[in-house]
Amino acid sequence: MRRARREAEVAEVIVDRVACTAHGVCAVMSDGAVELDEFGYPIQSRLTLPPEEARVLVEACPARALLFRRPT
Numbered sequence: 392m393r394r395a396r397r398e399a400e401v402a403e404v405i406v407d408r409v410a411c412t413a414h415g416v417c418a419v420m421s422d423g424a425v426e427l428d429e430f431g432y433p434i435q436s437r438l439t440l441p442p443e444e445a446r447v448l449v450e451a452c453p454a455r456a457l458l459f460r461r462p463t
């Protein structure tokens with residue numbers, strides 16, 4: 392039970408580097424969790440965030456380049 396609760400408290404956001412078009416919205420909305428390279432692409436390929444924050448970030452990406460995933 393405790394393990395299930397802990398798993399529910401985090402989610403992963405995966406960056407699809409092919410789909411990303413360097414809008415930079417994720418960096419603005421993540422409050423510093425996403426850092427961009429010199430061309431505007433996220434440096435990180437995945438983030439671990441609370442599920443609510445992860446969902447907001449995924450829905451904000453105009454290129455649909457962020458994928459929501461619960462850790463297995």
Ligand code: SF4
Nearest residue numbers: 411412414415417452
């Ligand atoms: S908001 Fe989406 S398209 Fe823009 S930099 Fe982030 S992942 Fe890429």
